Amino acid sequence: MVIDQSHKRKFAVFYTACFLVSYAWLFFNHLLFHQLQPVFFLNRLDLTLNLFFVTGIQQAIKNNYGIQLLFDLLYLLLPLLTLGFINSRRGGIMAALHAVFNLVYALLLSSFTPLSIAGFAGWILLPWILVPSSAKGFYFMMHAMRYIFLLFFFSAGLWKIRTGALFHSGQMSAILVHQHAVYLADAPGNWFSRIIQYLIMHKNISYLLYLLVTLLELVFVAGFFTKKYDRWLAGFFVLFVLFDFVLMRINYFAWVAFLGCFWFSRHEEPGAEEIKT
């Protein structure tokens, strides 16, 4: 089947649904600017963040409740407007605005909260898929994002080889101690603590998990050469998200929106079928 405007609309609906779940998570965890009303920010070695800091926007957010509320409202409204204007002449402009605003919002929120900027990658990159008005443009943007996502995962696997962590048999036990220190200290008899303690004490079993996750990350390299296994890669990614949430208590749900790229990748490029025949 050839990609058309209906696929773009379906992608936009899926993206928006994921975004709203993510927004609800921020809301119920009291992490929106106007709820948190932060009192200090943290800089980091990020060129983009430091360029935004030149404007002094971080000080304005810290000191002004009205700006905090405005940012939170725009963060919610822009994806809805993007969906509303999809396949219309203003759709591309809305999507671009949404992407740029998400970049600003994510940079600032991650400098005021413990949230990692990496968790916002989907909201910064994926709206660009909705910018082109043609189905062909949608096809190319979607595939570009698909390659970028493959790169994220494959590079995470490569990093474990480069640093030598993959060859350190105590790595996963040490990660579990580090990740769950406060939980293990406060509730050592709890069922979850007992599972974690078991894994920490049985280094071979925990290392096996680390090895499997690294292999899973490296397997994403297949996506650079073929789209045949995209459903499998999507499945592996869902496993990764579940594993991270259950065992590590890390929330990677925001990346689920990238799965849209793997779902629609089986469809052909508009115009390509004419060339073939």
Next chain:
Amino acid sequence: MFIKKLYRYNKVLGGLFTLYIISFVVINYKWGLVATPVLQYGMYSSILHINDTQTVYRVEADHVPVNNAGASLTNRDILQIYPDIYARQQQINEDAFATMKKYVGYTGISSGMTIDRYTNRITDSVFLRWYAGCVQRTTGKPVSHLTIYKQDLTWQNNRLQPAGMAVKLYSIGN
């Protein structure tokens, strides 16, 4: 090849995509500086050791210890991470400012890069009053007295054990 097809479709798009991939490779090769949306995804690739010292923060609200294990994932992170980053924020921000000034300078807009924009003017009491609000959201009870202790732990004899005495960091209230 995808890049070739993308470049044929739209030269600007092809160029931007190639630039992103090259930037990603460079930034990942030379670990340190990033430029969002070009990031590094290490995902626990730094080597850790089971005997590394772990630091936890123990919070007492009205002389009652706050149960971290009973808090939601986010609240637990907030209770644990904020005392740590607050204590280090001035140093972190000053160090980042000193490093990034050179790189921002390449863009020609470093005249707006003044230290007062890049640092927080905050006192312990302002932070503690704000943090007490976070504790209140976790416990569901108003907090009139708050104490934060820092406790180092190490994994020994198959369990996490205190490594020395807890250090009282901050205290506020009656």
